[in-house]
Amino acid sequence: MWRSQLKKRSEKLPSLGIISRKRLKKTHAICNYCGKAIKTMGNTTNLLNHLSNVHPERLKDSKGKNHTTALDVFVGKSTVHYINDSARKIKIDEMVLNMIAVYVQPFSCVEDEGFIALLKEMDPRYKLPSRTYLRDVSLPIQYEKCKAKLREILNSVDYLALTTDLWTSRANEGYITVTCHFISTNFKLESAILATQHLLTPTNHTAANIADTIKSVLSDWSISQKVVCMVPDNDASMKKACESLKYKHLPCVAHTINLLVQDMLKQQILDDILSRCKTIVAFFKRSSTAYAKFKAAQKTENPYVLIQEMPTRWNSAYEMIKRIIITNEYISLVLAVSHNAPLPLSAEDIDTLKELSMLLAPFADAILSVSTNTNV
Template identity: 50%
Template structure:
């Protein structure tokens, strides 16, 4: 019976099971990885952050690995969170800004600006300290990956600033250009092009147009430079607006400008550098400079000697010594000046330190004093014409005049025979290096347009007269384009003239643009010169409407810088961008970073 009952129960149970619906199969949870990837055709998945495509047949391990390594999303797990939305809310999880929101886009832009302005690597967005700082400032903001910052945010901001700069340049009639070639730490050749112009408010503004490889990287010839430069100027629609291109004295640069049929001006700072480098190689100079470098190197390499040197000065703000840099002549001057300022302390340390170099003798110090006094005016001249905020082209010729005047004043104070030899060498070489600047139209016209100098800012009266004639021709051309015949008032009853011959002569005289140009020039030149502290752009901001023609010409000439230091400053910044840690940066990324770094003023334009 028990056996029957058991069997019957089993049968009944099976029969009942047929009428009971089977439980639903639990739906497989979707991996959180798909919040960051988009499924594509042919079993592919595209990363929503950087756009990289991966093969996948349902397995997400490689996708997870990409998120962890490329985007540092270690918190993403293939197993979905077991917490429900209510539980998440209960645990007070911080809500984050959605991708594409205005707030997140604004902060992304600010982070990129910090990277470009402070020359930080893109990997800063993965640094724990920076992440902690950002989370503390705004817990709802999540930093994008370095790949997204480089490929998306950088591109977007570059294009936006580029459009703004193009709009500004479209409203400008004349520009000055500086350019130079340089080699990066990755041993790649680049050419940088900067533009300079006068705004509608009569402010001098500068911008970087391009920092890119030469069109033919294997050749640095004049033809290659000209082709690369023409490509940049054509791209920005500036080829017909260029007043002058400023470069160094390299023959390839000069020939490139000639090939483009554009005016060329040798960088005045580079010309000074070439002259003083000749002085540093003179046989009466190089031994003393070598001794200075040797003593500085001794202190730099010995921590004990350097500490004694600081203690000997007995001051909280103790001087440090300066070492010469071969590519910059003024570093030799700074080295000598610092030695002269601390020579007593240097001698004190050297005399009590074993195996130290011999201290400077009295004759050495006398020579170094002559050396510093002779070269100081050239250092002041270099700084004067290297400014970017104020017009520098108009002071180029006056700076040369001042150099000649200071050399005359220095001569009686020279103490040593070697100093007199340096003086004689410089006074003989200065006309060969500098005289051609007074013969060039651009510096000539710019000098006479500067109300502080007018015809008084020249060494030669003949050159001053030539400058006045050139300005008169510019006024004539400008007035010919802008002047129109005045409207004739209605005269119903023609008046009978007694002297008809006079009427014809007066009519011809009133239409003479040349006469108007002569009168305008005479009125300008006969007016008192402006005080020395009045910058030329400030003068033309406030001058009367009757000088409109002069203002137009001033915009054409004052936009030209006297030196190519604007391009050279890009090299310095580029050296930080293309560092040893980031030597593999692609040229287009380098170009965009430097563009954002130097053109940040465009962000403030509406």
């Protein structure tokens, strides 16, 4: 049985050196791992000797129901996975981890049947590592490598600026993120996140606690003496933290502009119409039926969606107004036939929104232009 399988496998291969194809069919087998032609004359001794001398790791007995013999490997009867220290497996493991880290995928994705089937089809010999191995072993190793590389870069930099902010996750946990900005040796503006972590005392958002947390981050990277400026938001605690650290405080320009716009939108002359706009958007967000009618009324494959204004999302009021102006015809159509719907906006209301949109446009452009981290 194994003899005929060896013959069939050799028929698919080109002649090797001075060995003729006809002779190769009868006297040699081809190693699946190195492609070498192994002489065999009615027995498997040479095959086993080759495995023992060149690929000893392949002869290790596997436990369980997937037992694989050396002969199975040669005739292609069984798939043998890459060993853990093989260059191929290490490279694919790194790519999987990179996908998880860069694109914020859950570690459990390596247990998805579809993902497993895809990689098996791409490379049958590759076996995905477990989620715990990626989380507890691979990720810390790659993190330390990236950290060492960044530390080397920062050692060559003389001056740094910092941006920092406090934020809350969806799990309602508070974090602080510290990012550094510098000009590289080839005169390119670079940015790197130094830390995203809890405050040293998570329940305390005082200026002193914020300053101590930032100081610990800078100390870890050994760059405390290189910081020339800090750019936080306009919060009083952040200002005091900068004073405590004795760094120049430059309030975020985009945040300052946003505060100015928010104060303007609170004017009584605008409060009524903006409240009605938010009520209309909220109605469509609550009612899936109304939203479906709104999209269907547009008669296009890519219908517009409505945007709700949120004070913490810069330019959101401007984006909400622009979207309502564009889609008001369809909004009014659906509101007119919907139960318990708010009143549609009048022509006068739309004129007011158009004027307000023209007023807000320069502020929105300014916020976008100063929010980039790729230009000075």
